[in-house]
Amino acid sequence: MNATPRKWNNETWPIAAAMIQYPNLLPDGRSVQDQSAEEWAATLADIVEAGFTELDPTDSWLRLADLTPSRLESFxxxxxxxxxxxxxxxxxxxxxxxxxxxxxxxAYGHRVIDTASAIGASAVSFGLFEPLTEAQKQVLWFWTVDGARNPDDPATWQKAVSRIRELGRHAEELGIELSLEMYEDTYLGTADSSVRFVDDVGLDNVGINADLGNLIRLHRPVEHWQQMMAKVAPYAKFWHVKNYTRMEDPASGVIMTHPAPLESGIINYRAAIRMALAHGFSSPFLCEHYGGDGVSVAATNRDYLRRILPR
Structure with a gap:
């Protein structure tokens, strides 16, 4: 699906910092939406000091599409x-x-697309995953507890396809690519299902956010990352990258995972990226990491990507 020729090299490829380390609600009860520019600057100083030149505000931190025009311009x-x-x-x-x-x-998705176009962003990422359950909020790693599931219902599947197609057509009109995030127990919860869903949507600008980390971190059997990547590589667009260690004990059935830097986890991103590049991948990356100093690990991941991307 990716026919666009590569337009960046390892030094110029957009590799953005995610803001998943920063909550939208502040300790004093205010929302980041209501912060002053000076307060936003204090948070973004972490990103700049980590050496990032690209940012994805990530709407779990700040919803750009819900800022007033003057506030958006201030940001x-x-x-x-x-x-x-x-x-x-x-x-x-x-x-x-x-x-x-x-x-x-x-409706919010349409505003996000309009906002992306207005600020010069080339891509948006949407998902079909829902808010964390109360049980997920109570554990150390939320992915160790099952969350909400997309219903096994053809009518709901078709509703999802129709609504994503609607967003995709809007994005297409504005020259924006739409990337759908792989996430467990959603209609993009496996490689096969992700490909089927995007094929049903049927738009060239709508592809897959190959966030395999969301799947290999699960404490349950999953398809090997290499097999998944081979299936989704032809559809890969704006890409959230993160990695995990994964240990499996066949005798007991115990599976354990833990966040890891890109170069240290079970996914070989050198190989995964080459698969995507072979199919014309030409989209930004977003570095994510849970636990510890996520910004610093994300910066390490950015540097790793710059070492392995084409020169």
Missing amino acids: LALTRSLGLSIPAISTSRRSVIDAVHGDEYL
């Missing part, structure tokens, strides 16, 4: 002053088939 002026560009925007846990908020999230 953009700030990022420019800090030497940060925004190559893509990621959404999180705002599924267009959410049983309660699906219509609201569909």
